[in-house]
Amino acid sequence: MSISGKIDPVVRPIAATDIAEALVEGLRDFQALPIYGLAFGALYAAGGIGIILCLTALGMAYLAYPLAAGFALMGPFVAIGLYEVSRRRETGQPVSFGAIWSAIRSRSEIGWMAFVALFFFVAWMYQVWLLISLLLGPHASFSSLQEFVTVVLTTSEGRLFLAIGNAVGATLALILFSLTVVSFPLLLDREVDFVTAMVTSVRAVVTSPLPMIGWAAVIVMLLIVSALPYFLGLIVTLPVLGHATWHLYRRIVAPV
Template sequence: MTASVSGRSDPVVRRITTGDIAEALTQGLRDFQAQPLFGLAFGLIYVLGGISIVLCVTAFGMVYLAYPLAAGFALIGPFVAIGLYEVSRRRELGQPMSYGAIWRTVTSRGEIAWMAFVTVFFFVIWMYQVRLLIALLLGLNASFSSFKEFMTVVLTTNEGLLFLAIGNLDGAALSLILFSLTVVSFPLLLERDVDFVTAMITSVRAVVTSPGPMIGWAAIITVLLIVSALPYFLGLLVTVPVLGHATWHLYRRIVAPA
């Protein structure tokens, strides 16, 4: 083991397989079934966030930003799910459940605020890049009266197809980087007294140690979130808590006990 930024030993990262992912998903579903009200409450935050995005861009006449905003909103998912990690942790330890106890635990971990800043920073970068691509490829003063008009331009013009290709590749790269930085960091900061830099390094080490299963996990999260968001975001009520609980159990398989 190596020394962390704070002088303590770094957490030990273990290799995982696709079987571990399947088991984590099963355990995540069990946690949701055992504590459905907590899961639905945190899932509702995600649903309301998605609906609010659509309503806001519609009100400001910027419906064409609905897709990139919704995609960017997924970037801050690990922070939103931290309450779910705490529910799984408390259930694992047999501790009492209450929204107040969960809130106090989460807010008492000062380093979590820094990780939240990292996720928001990536979201801001993503939106700036989207606006830059629109200006460069679709016109500096590009504006669309409806989402349908925007999609027509994107899907039927060379500039639009180039925008779609570069935007999706750029979004995939940002998502993979942020996933690598956060997939283990938030659960680790919730459980142990480590600094956020050590948490991010540990998270990246987890991805590098098991690249195939971890990238597969990222793909599962992406596909499930997209499919769940299609029916007016309502599918996220179930998908978000199950994925959140599963992430905690996957973390338990990746990082060896202290």
């Protein structure tokens, strides 16, 4: 039972073939309604570009890599609109930006899930600052991204910073993935509280650990490759992944 007294959603096991089929279905959704995918993808890419420009203007371009990696943690929240597009296409409902916004706004629990994602982003950036202070010096500052990369790759302290930072980041990303991979689509689909949604999401990962970790790896690799050309690849990658996540959710959580 959920904390609201309702029956908990039923979680079904999945296989690697389900992930492949969900990706195909996600691509079909994007091809059928590209304007929405491109809009949300462009919004996400613009956020990444804006972050880099702000860091450059502030003389903190050396934080581009850790901040860009942390920014990826907000992907599930940005993709909410894409889940709604897939949901409406699936049920034959009309799709418009107004309808998407109304659906998202009517689900108050989504706001709490957004707060969870933001919390992990802040935690990620805090640990980056902490590691820089502990390993590279409390007053460490770099004139350029190139100088920062040189220090990280050519000094023992820098390599330790890179190893620990990536390990902590991977842990945070896996935890957030487990909490959100099913919860955001579930909150759009049903009237459940955000705690039940997170528990259901974790249950989905525990039920099918290898396929779900494989899905997480696919997401990470595609986001990294897409972010390299100044985040522009995200304009296409985010919508395909977003639509695919909805279809994977449909395979994981049994219908009412």
